[in-house]
Amino acid sequence: MTQTRLAPGDAAPDFTLPTDSGDTLSLKDLRGRKVVLYAYPAAMTPGCTKQACDFRDSLASLQAAGYEVVGISPDTPAKLATFRERDAITFPLVSDQDKSVLSAYGAYGEKQSYGRTVTGVIRSTFVLDADGIITHALYNVKATGHVAKLRRDLHID
Template identity: 60%
Template sequence: MPENRLVAGEPAPLFTLSDANEQQVSLKDFAGRKTVIYFYPAASTPACAKQACDFRDNLNTFAAAGYQVLGISPDEPKALAKFAAEDSLNFPLLADPDHRVAEAYRAWGEKKNYGRTYQGLIRSTFVVDEKGLIEVAQYNVRATGHVAKLRRDLGLD
């Protein structure tokens, strides 16, 4: 595993970002709660919609176990609002257009697609415990099936 990735036991990088309604949401808002933070490349794309809908459809299971779910992408709040409305998403989507939070979580980096190398968002998921420490750090996750795997990993099944 590359040494620049976050690992369990490290403090989760703090952040404050705008949500789809342009309200400020901070990781500190969820202090004392377990928080699932997932980074996805783009609102309203098929793979990202599939992943977001999987979180939506499993939100009650996460909530019952004490987890808050937050989605973060490089999109602007207006695009997030449209995405949330299109797919009836019922958890906060946060805008990180300058990808500074993605960089802090090491979820921004080199990608390869069709022989082209570029900088972009690496689909990643983090679980932050009640003390603000990284409990789980998963990089290069797949959009399809990831939520089910995360549920298994967290013992929620």
């Protein structure tokens, strides 16, 4: 199975997906703003919670630098709403239950997990410019410490 991986300069695949708040979010609605889109395997698991809380805690500085943050996972909107409430997540979480958007971004497919090859969400982060062009495509990122590294890469703080 060959996975498509996005690279800087690629146009970000557009999407319209349900959110944790019961609305829908379209990537094209964020045009004119820079976007950090991050893919994570499952809400309310230890690593994903740590990563979401890191983004939440860095949101003010990211927004001050002109970035919107959006999290994407295959969780249901109801589970995402529970996650948002439980951990006071202050940015949109979108639900990609059929994994079509995750696949379009190369963030769903074969990965290594505890020495085995499994199929699932590949923890990834994509940074888009105001025109929807990818400036950073980071695959297999770590749940812990990733947001701090991203802030350094983006020269924030």
